Amino acid sequence: MNIEIIKDKKNEEFSREKSINLITDYVNQSKDIDLQNHIKELHNADIADILHNLDPEIRIVFIEKIKSNFDPEILTYLNDSLRDEIVEELDVKQLASNSKTLEIDDAVDLVEDFEKSDQNTFLENIEENERKLIEEGLNYPEDSAGRLMQRNFVSFEDSWNVGQAIDNLRQNKKNLPEDFYEIYLINNDKRISGTVPLGRLMGSKREINLSDIKNKKTRKIKVNIDQEEVAFLFNKYGLVSAPVINENENIIGSITVDDVVDVIEEEREEDILKLGGVGQTDIYDAVINTTRLRFSWLFLNLLTAIIASFVISFFQTSIEKVVALAVLMPIVASMGGNAGTQTLTVSVRALAIKELNPTNAMKIVLKETFIGGINGIIFAIITSLVSMYWFQDIMLGLIIGLAMVLNLILAGFAGTIIPLTLDKFKIDPALASGVILTTITDVFGFLSFLGLASIFLF
Amino acid sequence: MNIEIIKDKKNEEFSREKSINLITDYVNQSKDIDLQNHIKELHNADIADILHNLDPEIRIVFIEKIKSNFDPEILTYLNDSLRDEIVEELDVKQLASNSKTLEIDDAVDLVEDFEKSDQNTFLENIEENERKLIEEGLNYPEDSAGRLMQRNFVSFEDSWNVGQAIDNLRQNKKNLPEDFYEIYLINNDKRISGTVPLGRLMGSKREINLSDIKNKKTRKIKVNIDQEEVAFLFNKYGLVSAPVINENENIIGSITVDDVVDVIEEEREEDILKLGGVGQTDIYDAVINTTRLRFSWLFLNLLTAIIASFVISFFQTSIEKVVALAVLMPIVASMGGNAGTQTLTVSVRALAIKELNPTNAMKIVLKETFIGGINGIIFAIITSLVSMYWFQDIMLGLIIGLAMVLNLILAGFAGTIIPLTLDKFKIDPALASGVILTTITDVFGFLSFLGLASIFLF
Numbered sequence: 001m002n003i004e005i006i007k008d009k010k011n012e013e014f015s016r017e018k019s020i021n022l023i024t025d026y027v028n029q030s031k032d033i034d035l036q037n038h039i040k041e042l043h044n045a046d047i048a049d050i051l052h053n054l055d056p057e058i059r060i061v062f063i064e065k066i067k068s069n070f071d072p073e074i075l076t077y078l079n080d081s082l083r084d085e086i087v088e089e090l091d092v093k094q095l096a097s098n099s100k101t102l103e104i105d106d107a108v109d110l111v112e113d114f115e116k117s118d119q120n121t122f123l124e125n126i127e128e129n130e131r132k133l134i135e136e137g138l139n140y141p142e143d144s145a146g147r148l149m150q151r152n153f154v155s156f157e158d159s160w161n162v163g164q165a166i167d168n169l170r171q172n173k174k175n176l177p178e179d180f181y182e183i184y185l186i187n188n189d190k191r192i193s194g195t196v197p198l199g200r201l202m203g204s205k206r207e208i209n210l211s212d213i214k215n216k217k218t219r220k221i222k223v224n225i226d227q228e229e230v231a232f233l234f235n236k237y238g239l240v241s242a243p244v245i246n247e248n249e250n251i252i253g254s255i256t257v258d259d260v261v262d263v264i265e266e267e268r269e270e271d272i273l274k275l276g277g278v279g280q281t282d283i284y285d286a287v288i289n290t291t292r293l294r295f296s297w298l299f300l301n302l303l304t305a306i307i308a309s310f311v312i313s314f315f316q317t318s319i320e321k322v323v324a325l326a327v328l329m330p331i332v333a334s335m336g337g338n339a340g341t342q343t344l345t346v347s348v349r350a351l352a353i354k355e356l357n358p359t360n361a362m363k364i365v366l367k368e369t370f371i372g373g374i375n376g377i378i379f380a381i382i383t384s385l386v387s388m389y390w391f392q393d394i395m396l397g398l399i400i401g402l403a404m405v406l407n408l409i410l411a412g413f414a415g416t417i418i419p420l421t422l423d424k425f426k427i428d429p430a431l432a433s434g435v436i437l438t439t440i441t442d443v444f445g446f447l448s449f450l451g452l453a454s455i456f457l458f
Numbered sequence: 459m460n461i462e463i464i465k466d467k468k469n470e471e472f473s474r475e476k477s478i479n480l481i482t483d484y485v486n487q488s489k490d491i492d493l494q495n496h497i498k499e500l501h502n503a504d505i506a507d508i509l510h511n512l513d514p515e516i517r518i519v520f521i522e523k524i525k526s527n528f529d530p531e532i533l534t535y536l537n538d539s540l541r542d543e544i545v546e547e548l549d550v551k552q553l554a555s556n557s558k559t560l561e562i563d564d565a566v567d568l569v570e571d572f573e574k575s576d577q578n579t580f581l582e583n584i585e586e587n588e589r590k591l592i593e594e595g596l597n598y599p600e601d602s603a604g605r606l607m608q609r610n611f612v613s614f615e616d617s618w619n620v621g622q623a624i625d626n627l628r629q630n631k632k633n634l635p636e637d638f639y640e641i642y643l644i645n646n647d648k649r650i651s652g653t654v655p656l657g658r659l660m661g662s663k664r665e666i667n668l669s670d671i672k673n674k675k676t677r678k679i680k681v682n683i684d685q686e687e688v689a690f691l692f693n694k695y696g697l698v699s700a701p702v703i704n705e706n707e708n709i710i711g712s713i714t715v716d717d718v719v720d721v722i723e724e725e726r727e728e729d730i731l732k733l734g735g736v737g738q739t740d741i742y743d744a745v746i747n748t749t750r751l752r753f754s755w756l757f758l759n760l761l762t763a764i765i766a767s768f769v770i771s772f773f774q775t776s777i778e779k780v781v782a783l784a785v786l787m788p789i790v791a792s793m794g795g796n797a798g799t800q801t802l803t804v805s806v807r808a809l810a811i812k813e814l815n816p817t818n819a820m821k822i823v824l825k826e827t828f829i830g831g832i833n834g835i836i837f838a839i840i841t842s843l844v845s846m847y848w849f850q851d852i853m854l855g856l857i858i859g860l861a862m863v864l865n866l867i868l869a870g871f872a873g874t875i876i877p878l879t880l881d882k883f884k885i886d887p888a889l890a891s892g893v894i895l896t897t898i899t900d901v902f903g904f905l906s907f908l909g910l911a912s913i914f915l916f
Contacts, residue, residue, distance in 0.1 A: 017817070043675065045694045053817050079813075166660065173661040180657045181639050181698065198656040199638045202624065203631040217501065235723055236503045238716035240639065240698065257715045258696035261722065265693055268726040269807060272733065276803025277796060287825060291832050294800050298833060299840075301796045305789040306844065312788070316781045323774045326784035330770070330791070330900070331763040338735060338759045342752050345734025349727060355537075359475070359511050367745060374749050375756060386764065442788070 014046045020053055027061050035065060048077030051086065063089050072099045076106050080113065081286065092118045096125035103178065104130065104151045105259060108137035112147070145230050146223045148263065149244040149253030152177040156210060158185035158193045163206030165196075177254070181240045184251055185210055191249040194218050197240075220245050221255055227263045232354070234260040271352065274430040275345065277301070297435075304439040308333070311443050315450035318458065324391045325453055328400055333445030335379060336407035340437045343368045343415025348429050351419055365416045372412020376405035399456055403449035407441060414440050472504045478511055485519050493523060506535030509544065521547050530557045534564050538571065539744060550576045554583035561636065562588065562609045563717060566595035570605070603688050604681045606721070607702040607711030610635040614668060616643035616651045621664030623654075635712070639698045642709055643668055649707040652676050655698075678703050679713055685721045690812070692718040729810065732888040733803065735759070755893075762897040766791070769901050773908035776916070782849045783911055786858055790907045793837060794865035794899030801826045801873025802895055806887050809877055823874045830870020834863040857914055861907035865899060872898050 019042065026035040039047065051059060051074070063070070063086060072095050075083050087095075092114075099107065099122075111119055111134055123131050133151045140146025154176065156165050165183060169176065183201065185194040194214030204213050219237055221230055221244045233239065234257055244253040277297045312319075312329070319326050347364070350356035356364055380401035388397030418436050419429035477500065484493040497505065509517060509532070521528070521544060530553050533541050545553075550572075557565065557580075569577055569592055581589050591609045598604025612634065614623050623641060627634065641659065643652040652672030662671050677695055679688055679702045691697065692715055702711040735755045770777075770787070777784050805822070808814035814822055838859035846855030876894050877887035 016815070020817070043695060045696075049694075052813065053815070169660045170663065176657060176661045178657075179655065179698070197637065198660065199634060199636075202627045202656065202660065203634045205628065235719050236507075237501055238503075238719070240637070240715065257698065257719065261693050261696070261715065261719065264719065264722055264726070265811075268722070268729070269811075271726070272730055272807050273803060275730065275733065276799055278800045278803050287829055287832075290825075291829050294797070294829070295833060295836065297800065298793065298797055298837060302789070302793060302837060302840065305792040308792075309785050309789055313785045316785065319784050320778060320781045323778045323784075326777050326781075326787075327767050327771045327774065329784075330788060330904075331760070331767055333788070334763040334766075334900075335756065335760060339752070339756055341734055342736045342755065345731060345736050349730050353723075353727075355510065357474070357511070359478070371745055371749050371752070374745075375753060378753065379756060379760060382760065442792075446788075 014042065014049075016046075016049060016053060019046065019050050023050060023054065023062060024058050027058050027065065032065060035062075039066060044071055044074045045077045047071075047074050051078065052082060060089065067091065068094060070095060070098060072102050072110060073106060075110055081289070083113065087114065087118065092121040093125050096122045099126055099130075104133045104137060105148060107134050108147055112138060112142070140223065143227045144223070145221045145225050145227065145244055145255060146253075148227055148230060148259050149221075149223070149255050150177060151253050153184060153243070153251065153254035154180055155184040155186050155243075155251055158187050158211045158214075160210050161206065162201060162204045162208045162210065162213070165201060165210060166206070179256060179258070180254070181256065183210075184243045184254070185214055186251065192218060192220055192243050192245055192251050195243065218243075220249075222247075223252060228267055230255060231260050231263045231267065235264070267352075271348075271430050274428065275348065275434060277434060300435055304435060304442065307439060308442040308446055311446045312450065315446075315454055318450060318454045322396070322453070322457060324387075324393070324396060325450060328387055328391075328396075329446055329449050331383060332400060332403045332407055332449045333442045335383075335404060336411045336441030336445045337438045339372060339375060339408050340411035340415040340441045341434070343372070343412050344419060344433050344437055347416045347419045348433060351423055351429055356420070361420055365413065365420070368412040368416045369409060370412070372408045372410070372415075373405065376408030379408065380404040395457060396453070399452045400449060403445070403452055406448050407445045410444055411437075411441050472500065472507075474504075474507060474511060477504070477508050481508060481512065481520060482516050485516050485523065490523060493520075497524060502529055502532045503535045505529075505532050509536065510540060518547065525549065526552060528553060528556060530560050530568060531564060533568055539747070541571065545572065545576065550579040551583050554580045557584055557588075562591045562595060563606060565592050566605055570596060570600070598681065601685045602681070603679045603683050603685065603702055603713060604711075606685055606688060606717050607679075607681070607713050608635060609711050611642060611701070611709065611712035612638055613642040613644050613701075613709055616645050616669045616672075618668050619664065620659060620662045620666045620668065620671070623659060623668060624664070637714060637716070638712070639714065641668075642701045642712070643672055644709065650676060650678055650701050650703055650709050653701065676701075678707075680705075681710060686725055688713060689718050689721045689725065693722070729806075729888050732886065733806065733892060735892060758893055762893060762900065765897060766900040766904055769904045770908065773904075773912055776908060776912045780854070780911065780915060782845075782851070782854060783908060786845060786849075786854075787904055787907050789841060790858060790861045790865055791900045791903030793841075793862060794869045794903045795896045797830060797833060797866050798869035798873040798895045798899045799892070801830070801870050802877060802891050805874045805877045806891060809881055809887055814878070819878055823871065823878070826870040826874045827867055828870070830866045830868070830873075831863070834866030837866065838862040853915060854911070857910045858907060861903070861910055864906050865903045868902055869895075869899050 019038070022038055023035065025031070026038065042050075054062060067090060070090060075087065078086065102110075107130070111122055114122060123134065137147060152175075154169070156168065180198070182195045182197050184192060185196065187193040194211060195218055196210055196214050200213050219233060219239055219242050221233065221242050223244050223246055234242070239257065241254055241256045243251045244255055246252050278294060315325070347356055347368070383404050384397040384401035387400050388394055414437055419433045422429040422432055477496070480496055481493065483489070484496065512520060525548060528548060533545065536544065560568075565588070569580055572580060581592065584592075595605060610633075612627070614626065638656070640653045640655050642650060643654065645651040652669060653676055654668055654672050658671050677691060677697055677700050679691065679700050681702050681704055692700070697715065699712055699714045701709045702713055704710050736752060773783070805814060805826070841862050842855040842859035845858050846852055872895055877891045880887040880890055
């Protein structure tokens with residue numbers, strides 16, 4: 001019974017807190033062997049997780065202790081800022097000699113962020129063959145399929161049968177990629193002619209031709225397309241792997257879904273952060289870095305706030321006469337900003353997943369403007385009644401209501417037309433739409449309300 | 459040469475515009491055979507894509523024409539609103555009889571959204587065996603691993619060798635799942651004891667024991683955990699498939715990465731829409747539905763705007779005396795809202811991917827408050843100078859500067875503490891944080907600026 005429990009323990013799930021406590025103890029008490037044994041039990045992703053959460057002082061000692069057999073794959077799971085920090089503490093030469101099991105796509109992902117000198121040291125200290133592949137990888141544009149692909153894949157002539165394929169796999173055991181889920185078929189011209197899932201291969205009789213069990217369609221990835229496009233294809237067609245081809249349709253690599261999941265997470269992060277007015281940053285970033293990154297966005301916001309104030313300043317005389325205008329004016333602007341942001345969020349998202357496209361763009365703009373109008377009317381009535389009651393002024397109520405309708409219609413229109421326009425000019429709509437939108441709804445909110453008041457109240 | 463081109467064409471990539479034009483022509487000219495042939499060439503995901511983008515009137519005729527052999531899998535690619543619409547036009551009985559190739563997980567995903575009567579019709583018209591599995595699937599909580607899993611998986615006794623496994627696969631050809639990438643090992647107690655990737659199985663000699671080539675760790679999914687947790691595990695450990703187990707550690711299903719990619723996309727959508735103040739909705743939703751969904755959020759925003767106005771109304775006398783206060787006050791509130799949203803976005807995101815956790819929560823709160831302070835000082839200086847120059851009033855400049863520092867410090871603090879608190883009370887931080895935050899920064903922005911002005915200016 002006791003043995004059973006110990007056995008179970010070996011396969012237990014990762015607990016961050018437990019591991020951190022253990023490692024902190026081992027480090028403090030210099031129990032190096034226990035430390036090494038614990039590390040051996042952990043997945044590299046878990047070690048990265050721990051590095052993120054260890055006390056910085058413990059972390060430095062910890063890295064010192066595991067430095068000599070530090071698996072470079074751990075670095076691929078770290079956030080940029082911590083990765084840079086840890087690479088500085090590591091010996092890049094040593095790291096290179098530990099990189100035998102590193103896949104080429106992971107190596108490219110790692111080396112591309114190294115400083116120039118580290119990059120050279122690393123490349124000089126790995127095998128000739130790998131160096132060449134990594135350098136080739138680095139030659140593809142950033143965020144392209146070429147950077148994502150593994151160079152090791154399995155391809156057979158499409159005239160072979162199942163038996164030949166299985167025998168060949170068994171003979172080449174040592175050269176097989178660590179993970180592969182499909183074999184690729186090539187024709188006489190060395191062009192891709194199909195893909196066969198491993199499961200189907202295993203379940204087929206030896207004498208069946210490979211070309212008879214290939215997938216109906218070959219989903220192939222051009223080496224130069226953007227990783228976002230790769231993720232879109234994998235997601236749309238539920239792919240697990242796909243061959244990467246050059247302009248001659250020769251297979252030059254393979255992308256597997258685990259790399260694509262990373263891309264999707266990365267793009268998701270980017271979308272969310274951009275919509276929130278934050279550049280590429282993370283919670284572990286140094287204070288000075290974070291402050292600087294956020295500054296530019298806030299500065300832009302200050303300029304737009306000053307523009308809005310400038311609009312208000314035209315109506316100082318009106319406000320002096322009826323101070324209720326100052327009390328009520330933020331409501332119109334705020335409602336416009338929020339309604340616009342709703343539309344904007346939906347549009348930016350729909351653009352990203354190609355639900356919003358040239359075919360339906362005008363229809364969606366009209367629809368959103370119309371929705372803005374309906375909500376505008378409802379909120380105009382509510383706001384009018386509140387204002388009339390609050391300030392006992394029917395005219396004031398009517399004016400704020402009219403301003404509200406106008407601003408919400410504009411918000412619906414601007415919330416779709418801004419991202420569509422930016423997208424047309426190849427500017428990322430997630431990044432720039434928000435600030436343009438709120439400038440428009442703020443300025444127009446103040447302008448319409450104070451303007452109408454100046455006309456009708458005096 | 460001519461033949462070559464035609465061959466290439468057969469395997470060409472999907473072009474939405476081309477397909478829509480073709481289908482519209484075929485429908486208008488009643489070229490039914492051409493239509494059927496074109497449809498046969500398309501992936502179900504592409505047919506769904508076309509349905510989303512076809513002119514609604516053409517769509518109705520189109521569905522009428524393909525109704526009799528409509529593959530229910532197409533429905534799984536559709537957005538909720540369009541799916542409901544199309545199901546109404548289809549014959550559910552017919553749909554059920556077309557569902558032979560539908561995987562159980564897709565069937566569950568489909569049937570769970572059907573109306574009760576359609577659900578019954580569908581289940582009554584499929585095979586006994588499948589009905590049972592679908593009903594079991596529906597018994598698991600919504601968004602749980604149990605709903606995601608396939609019921610068809612390959613498991614062998616862990617005492618077998620590679621040869622036995624391969625022979626067995628070949629014998630059971632007909633019962634293999636459509637896609638599988640790993641085989642699962644079970645011990646004498648029928649408990650999961652390991653996983654072996656297919657690629658490794660293929661590359662191993664017949665006499666090698668399965669248990670000698672199994673993965674070092676078995677990543678297993680408990681049937682009741684949330685799909686977000688499933689996605690987290692797949693992403694962290696780069697999994698391609700994982701066995702789903704019940705409380706006795708018996709394998710009851712398998713989740714593959716393509717289902718997880720869907721979940722990640724779904725959760726991404728949810729995050730973004732929630733942060734933008736939009737409920738679950740999509741761009742194809744009917745106007746009335748969209749208006750209603752957005753209304754509640756805007757109504758909440760109206761209440762907070764009125765609270766802010768209420769705060770302003772306390773200072774009407776001050777504003778009457780110095781109307782510059784009305785001109786400048788939106789700047790302080792707006793800067794607070796934006797700085798807070800930045801912090802909030804980073805925090806919500808970090809919570810979701812577990813980078814922000816109880817271990818480092820206090821440190822991050824302090825850091826963000828500190829960053830708020832630094833940016834606060836910088837923007838206080840800029841805003842002070844602008845205000846002094848604009849209104850030729852040094853005291854007014856000092857007051858707005860002080861209010862700015864205070865509001866940006868509060869924004870940094872609130873931007874982290876609000877999502878952390880909501881998360882603690884199991885309220886989704888992405889959904890509720892934004893409105894609480896801007897209420898706080900608006901109210902405090904107006905209060906601090908107008909309050910300080912009332913004290914120091916008069």
